[in-house]
Structure formats: C-alpha cells, structure tokens
Amino acid sequence: MDGNGRWAQRQGMPRSYGHEAGAKALLRAIDAIDETDIEYVTFYAFSTDNNNRNNDEVGSILGIITYFLSEYVKPIISERNYRVRFIGEMRMLPEPLLDVINDINNLALNNKGKMLVFAIGYGGDYEVANAVNVIIKQKNMLLDDKPVTPEELKKALYTVNIPDPDAVLRYGGYKRLSNFMPLQTAYSELFFTDKLWPDFDKEDILKVIEEFAKIKRNFGGNNDNV
C-alpha cells in the first residue's frame, strides 16, 4: 500500500495526512474485498524497514493504524465473521497497538468467514529468520538431526495454514516487493499500478481479478498438463 506520503505532499499537506487517507483507503478495500470471492487478503501496512523512518513519522503511522483498527476494524470483526491474522515482529510494536491486536484476535477466534491478514511490523527476512529459529528449537528438543525440508520451513512461517498469495498488487509506481512474503510469493502473479494507495478504488481489484483469470498458471510444470 505505497504512496501515502506522495499523495499528501502533492496537495501540500503533511505526510501524516496521507497516512490517514491511506487508512481510509484500507477500509474501502476491505469493503471491496467483501463484494468479491477473494477468501484471503493481506494488507502490508507497515514493514520492519519502515521503522527506519524518523520517529515522528513512525509514531504517526502506528498511531493511525492503532486508531483505525480499534475504531473501524474491531467493530466489524464479529458482524462480518472475519477470520484475522496479524503477521510481523509483534515485539517491535507499541503497547496500545498490541492491545487492539489482542482484542481483535480474541473477537475473531471462532469466526469462519474471509480472512484478513495484517502485516504490521512485518519483514520477510525476519519471518524466515524466526521460522529457522523455531525449527532449530524444535529439532534440538526432539534430538532430530535430519535436514530441514521446504515443507517444515513453510509451516514455521507466520502464514502457516494461509494459502500463498495468488496475486500481489502494489501501488505507488515501483516494481518491487519490498520484503513482502519472499517465500510465499514465489508463484504469485504480480500486478503494479502507478496509482497512489489513498486513491484506491474497487475497480483496481476487479481489474486484477479479470487479468488474473486470463493467466495460465503452471507452477513450474509445463503448460500442457495444467
């Protein structure tokens, strides 16, 4: 969800104004997803690398995320039966945000509907490192010296039991994934738009769904038998 800062600056407004607009766009995106048959959606809201921005901006982004989660996302969790997963380095997040995350997780515990995944304080390199550490601990405990398998590695990621993304859509004009799910996106179809995230429109998703439907996917096999 890139481009909040530029969106605000183009209007002569502070970057935080753009992050607020970005949060509103996120709510529109959740509504839009509801009208599609997409079952899993991930919003990459804040990366471990975003932490390198100046303290004011980091504080304002995390404050806005906390506010929007508690005021707008929390109330619709039960109403819309959403399943929820937060992925990222939770220990890096401030207490008030962790409290809301905890509340939302509890509310969603027995839900059965679409899954909203929020990547907050997320970095793919951290996720893989964490997975490796979890596996080492387990293997040590079980005195297991067999080599780690790709399946074991994927099961130790924060996205366990969430299917790999079929498609990724990045806003803001750059053609890169910026540490987003490096293992899980191995076969994802990648879409890029020059639009800035606060300009999100439901049509953006419908266009991706339409394009996606035309793509013949073979996951490394040959094209004939898939």
Ligand code: IPE
């Ligand atoms: C993306 O907007 C939102 C977050 C990183 C939280 P940016 O802040 O990256 O906006 P630009 O890319 O500077 O315009």
Ligand code: MG
């Ligand atoms: Mg950016």
